[in-house]
Amino acid sequence: MDHFLYRDGRLMAEDVELAAIARQVGTPVYVYSAATLTRHFRLFDEALDGLDHLVCFAMKSLSNLAVLKLLGDLGAGMDVVSGGEYARARAAGIAPGRIVFSGVGKTRAEMAAALTGGIRQFNVESVPELMALSEVAAGLERTAPIALRVNPDVDAGTHEKIATGRRHDKFGVPIARARDIYAQAARLPGIAVVGIDVHIGSQLTSLAPFEAAYLKVADLTRALRADGHDIRRLDLGGGLGIPYARDNAAPPVPLDYGALIRRTVGDLGCEIEIEPGRLIAGNAGVLVSEVLYLKEESGLRWVILDAAMNDLVRPAMYGAHHDIVPLTQSAPGAEGIVADVVGPVCESGDTFARGRPLPPLAQGDLVALRSAGAYAAVMASEYNSRPLVPEVLVQGDQFAVIRARPTIDEMLARDTIPAWL
Incomplete structure (x- = not known):
């Protein structure tokens, strides 16, 4: 669900006409709905009601400070993957104890900043990272709480570029090696083992891969406890998908996802952390753009927008689908068109849609790219x-x-021409 609906033929963002925003701010422009962000966060929070849990918003999906503050005020934690994201989370007022630091390439400077400023936990992705974190923490006379990210070798069935839980993906350590690495972590100075982390991919449209991964995590939890480790948190990642087209089958809902978590790991007495991003933010935003030109040549038709691949790269990068709708509804029975929807960048890849059925459009019309x-x-x-x-x-x-x-x-002011030129 989202709060971008037609009212009297005009596309609205909650109670604001999108065309009014375009007139004041110009196009292209991203518009987010606070009501949609709020509703989607609460769906996850309510899905885990009764379990000790923290919903950490995956900031890599949308990191504007206003959005972070909105979600933080609702009780969200933050999942960050860089020192810059950590700084953004803190600037938005997120308490250090609600920030989880993920990512495969944390630098020592980033580790030090998080240890000094405060952190809930580091999700460690490799033995070399673990050794570096130990050295940094010990040097600062701090203790780094860690969860080791395990790779369960589960194929999430998602796009190749956003799959993260298979044996050959760059993320985490093989789950078969986890017990040995946890034993090593327990011996290191400056390291405190607190949990297990897993994340198998993004835009998942089935619960089956989650179930396969979480059952493996449950078995690992029992084994690590038998080894003497205090496993008290399970970070289960994110990845629940959204429908990018209005006629697509709906992915699983957070309530069903929450039921799966209870069924697979809910009896372990662990605090549950989840890190949704796309499902909270995806349908909470639209990109509003103006039709610059309609071009017809050799029996082909193009709709040229003022938005481009540099503004929204997903179609060029992933072949992603975004519904494209006019800000003013067409009259009933109006004859539509079929066209490629493209931007002005000098790349053939600057294409939002090919052969897309569209309502009638004219130069100067405003459209919204949904999701x-x-x-x-x-x-x-x-x-x-x-x-x-x-x-x-x-x-x-x-x-x-x-x-x-x-x-x-x-x-231009960000560039500097050397004096010797």
Whole structure:
């Protein structure tokens, strides 16, 4: 569910007309719904009601400070994967004890910053990382709470580029080696074993891979406790998918996911951590764009938008689908078109859709690319020296710009020409 609905033929974000935002802020522009973000977070929180748990928002999906504060005020923790994300979480007011640090390539500087500023736990992904963390923690006379990320060799059946739980993926350590590595961790200075971490991929549309992975984690928990380790937290990752097209079959809902967690690991007495990102943020955002031109040649038709692959890279990167809808509904029975929807960047890959059935469109019309709240603005760039897209947050009948569009002069000012040129 989302809060982007037509009212009297106009597409709204909650109680704000999207066209009004476009007129004031310009296009392209990302627009997020506070009501949708709130509802989706609460679905996960309620799904684990009765279990000791923490829902950590995966910041890599959407890291604007206003969004982080909104979710933090609801009780969310944060899953960060860089020193920059850690700093953002703290700037948004997230308590250190609610921040989990994930990622395969943590630097010593990032470790030190988190240890000094405070951290709930590090999700350690390799033996070399474990050794480095021990050295940093011991040098600072701090203790680093850790969960070892285990790779259960489970194929999540998702896109090749977002699968993370197979034997040949770069993430975690083989689950078969986990007991030996935990024994090593227990002997290291500055390290405190607190749990187990697993994450098998993103945009999963079936619960079966989760079940296979979590059952392996349950067995490992019992084995590690038998070895004398105090396993009191299970970080089960994220990955629950969303429907990117209105006519797609709906993925599992958080309530069913919560029931699976209870069934597989709920009897272990562990605190449960989950790290959803896409399902909280994905359908909470749209990218609003203007139709620049309609081009027809050799029996082909293109709709050229002012948004481009540098603004929303998912279609170019993953072949991802986003529904594209007009901000003003067409009259009933109006004849539609079939066209490629493209941007102005000088790359053939700058294409949002090919052969897409669309309502009738004209130059100057505004459209919304739906399901653009996750892995969208965070992955934007200034390719072709195009300014980053602004972000807007809507709550009820009010909206605010939560990241402004930089000017060309601001972009140029970041470059420096050496004196010898």
